[in-house]
Amino acid sequence: MTAPAAPATTLPGTLRLGVARSRLELRTYFRERDAVVFIFAYPVIMLAIFSTVFGQDGATVGPSPGIPFAQYFLPGMVATGVMLSSFQSLAISIAVERDEGGLKRLRGTPLPATSYFAGKVGQVLVSSLVQTALLLLVAAVLFSVPMPSTADAWGTFAWVFLLGTASGSVLGVAFSSVPRSGRSASAVVTPVVLVLQFISGVFFVFNDLPSWMQAVASVFPLKWMAQGMRSVFLPPAAEAFEVSGSWQHGATAAVLVAWLAVGLVVGTRTFRWTRRDDG
C-alpha cells in the first residue's frame, strides 16, 4: 500500500475559500430578487402595517405618555428580520441546494466544509446588516422612531444582533435537513417562523399574550432577541412593562448561546451533502 502522492502545490487556505464562498453566495443571493424583496421588505411592511393599524389616533403602548406603536414594534421587526435572513434563508436555501445537487457537487471538490459554512455565515451577516440598516432607516425617517444615542445601547444591539444571527444561522443549517425536498422547504420552514413571530411579541405586545404562550415563546430564541432589541430601542422606563420587570440581558445571552450550542451539535450530526434518497 502506498500513500497518495503529495500535490504539486499547496491547497488553498480554508479562510480564503470561505471569503470566496461568501462573495459568490452574496452575489447570487442578491440576484434572487423575489426572495430578497420578501426577506428585506417583509419586516418593513409589517412595521408599517402594525404601527399604522394599532397606532391610529395617536394610540400608544403602556402608561402615559406611552410609547408610539412604531417605536414599540421596531425591536420585534429587527429581531424578525435577523431571523428571516439567518434561520429562514439558510434553512430554505440549503435544503434547495441539497435537493438540486449543489451540495453533492461541492462535496466532490477539495472545498473544505468549514469554508462552505463560513461562506454562509458571511452571506447571512452581510444581508442581515443591510436589512437591519434599511429597517432602522425607514423607522427613523418615515415613522420618526428615535434611535438610541448611548454607546451602551449600541453595544447591546451588537451582541444581541450577533448572537441572534449566529444561533439563527446554525439552527437554519440544522433545520435544512427537515424538509424532504427543495420544493417543500418553503412550506415547512415558513410556518415555523410565522408561529414564532406571533407568540414571541413581534406582532403583539408581549405582555398582552396569555402566560402559557409567553412560557412557550420563552423556550425559543426569537422572544429573547425581541426582548433584547426592546432594551435597545425603547426608553429605560419601558423596562418596567416587561413581564419579568427586567430586560433580562443575562437570560437572553444564556438562551441564545444555548440555542447556538444546540444548533451546532445537531447541525454537525445531521448535515448531509446528498439527498435522503441518494445513498
Next chain:
Amino acid sequence: MNGTEPAIVVRDLRKRYGVKQAVDGLDLTVDAGEIVAVLGPNGAGKTTTIEILEGYRRRDDGHVRVLGADPQTAGRAWRSRVGIVLQSANDLAEATVAELVRHFAQYYPDPRDADEVIDAVGLREKARTRVRQLSGGQRRRLDVALGIVGRPELLFLDEPTTGFDPEARRAFWDLVRGLRTDGTTILLTTHYLEEAEALADRVVVVRDGRVVAEGAPAELGGRAARQAVVRWSVDGTRHEERTETPTAVVTRLAATAGGEVAGLEVVRPTLEDVYLELIGGAHADDMVEIAG
C-alpha cells in the same frame, strides 16, 4: 503522478441496499492515462460503483484504491486530483458561467486557466450568461468545465452527453480526446454505444453488479461474438452461416451458384449488437436478426 500504479483498482466490491445486491463482486482496473467506458443497463450497479470510487458512498466489502487512496477516507489533497461530473445537477442558477468556472478554479492548487476551460467546452459565447438561461446541453458542458478546471489526474464522467445534439456530442468527444492527450485518466459511463466506441480504450460491461465482459471496443465479447454472418437465399429460402472467413464462404457460394448469389448479405455485429447480447444473454438469436 505515478505512471506504474493503476489509477483505479477494485477487487470484489460489494454493496447492498436492503434486499437488492447493487454491486456483487465487481472487479475493475483502470490504468493511468486510460479511458475506460462502463456500460450496462439501468440498475446494473454502474452509478453505485462510480459513486463508491468518487467517495460518495461507503462499500460493504471489497478492496478499492483510487489514485493510491481509499476514497472513503481520502481527504482534500486527494479530491484536488480527482474531477467529478455527476449525472445530473440543477444548481447554481443565478451565477454566470465565467463566475462559476473562476470560482471553482480557486478550490484547486494548480487549476487550469478558467477562460481556456470555458473555450474548451464551447461556452465562450455564454460566459456572461446566468446558468438559469443555459440550455440542457450547455448546462452539461458547464458541469464538465467545473469537473476539469482543477486539472484532475482522474476524471469521472457519469453519462456526460445525455441530452446533447449530435454536433455537441462530437465537440465533446474532441474535448475528451484532448484531455487524454494531456494524460488525464477517464472513467466514463454512457448509454451511447457509439460514444464508448469513439472514446474508450477499453469497455467494461456491467450486469447485475458484476463485470460480464471487458475489452477494447473492437474486441468486446471475444471472437465468437464478432463472427461475421453470411446470409443468402436458395429458391426463396433464407440461409445463414456464422463464420470467421466470410470471403471463403462467399467464394464457395458463388462457385455453387455459378454466378450471382441470391440475396447475399455479409454482416458484422456492431458494438451495440455485442453489447445487447452480453446484457440480454437469452436473446442472442434475436440479436443476429437485428444485426441484419
